[in-house]
Amino acid sequence: MFAEAGYAAAATKEIARRADCSEAMLFHYFGDKRGIFEQVVSRQIADLVSEAEEQVVAALPARFEDYIEQLFFARLRIDDRDSGVPGWDISGRALSDPDFSLRVLQPNHARRTAVIADGVRQYQAAGQIRADVDADLFAELLANFIIFTTSLGPRWFGTGESDIRAQIELGSQILAKGVSTSTTKPPTKRAGRVQRAPRARAAD
Numbered sequence: 001m002f003a004e005a006g007y008a009a010a011a012t013k014e015i016a017r018r019a020d021c022s023e024a025m026l027f028h029y030f031g032d033k034r035g036i037f038e039q040v041v042s043r044q045i046a047d048l049v050s051e052a053e054e055q056v057v058a059a060l061p062a063r064f065e066d067y068i069e070q071l072f073f074a075r076l077r078i079d080d081r082d083s084g085v086p087g088w089d090i091s092g093r094a095l096s097d098p099d100f101s102l103r104v105l106q107p108n109h110a111r112r113t114a115v116i117a118d119g120v121r122q123y124q125a126a127g128q129i130r131a132d133v134d135a136d137l138f139a140e141l142l143a144n145f146i147i148f149t150t151s152l153g154p155r156w157f158g159t160g161e162s163d164i165r166a167q168i169e170l171g172s173q174i175l176a177k178g179v180s181t182s183t184t185k186p187p188t189k190r191a192g193r194v195q196r197a198p199r200a201r202a203a204d
Contacts, residue, residue: 012036038104041090045108048078053115064123065176068142071116072168076150113139133179145171 012033016023030036052074061067094101117139123129149167153159159167 010037037093038100041093042104042108045105046111049108049112049115052078053112057115057119060119060122063176064128064180065172067119067123068175069168069172071142072146072150072172075146076164076168109143113143116143127181129179130181138179142175145175 010033012023012026015036016026019026026036030039053071056067056070056074061070090105094105113136117135120129120133120135120139120142124131124133124135149164149171154164
């Protein structure tokens with residue numbers, strides 16, 4: 001029902017009818033309409049993590065760069081589907097109700113990040129990622145980039161699929177190179193900025 005009509009238009013009577021139960025039973029278990037919505041969204045997001053991140057980690061590609069790219073594309077593929085509660089409804093709810101983010105989005109985001117971090121540690125153990133890289137911190141960064149590039153960016157700015165794919169390919173290269181064991185660290189001190197000579201003004 002939420003997927004068809006959105007949060008505002010979804011009627012609890014219709015939700016109860018489709019669930020083959022009474023409104024009173026719904027309110028007993030979920031409290032109110034908001035509680036029903038949050039349960040539906042939480043379950044939907046949890047299922048998406050199982051379909052995306054967990055499947056990528058279960059079959060790790062040989063190269064870390066490919067791992068990053070597959071995480072992006074797995075989320076993009078899922079976000080393209082026309083099923084479940086629309087992303088705009090979830091995003092709008094999160095923006096208007098910070099507590100919704102704490103109750104629903106944050107626990108699922110923590111799970112996504114933990115799954116991604118598990119993959120990062122496996123590449124770290126294989127010697128593809130520097131030992132000084134914090135796997136949890138990198139996973140958090142990667143999870144944020146993925147959700148913005150595949151979901152929020154397209155909704156907010158209308159980014160087309162070809163541009164999204166180009167961003168994913170470039171971003172995967174940059175992120176992988178930044179933590180690679182073959183990456184040379186920059187010098188601790190930078191050369192002073194060269195001062196340009198003032199440009200002479202032409203006579204009026």
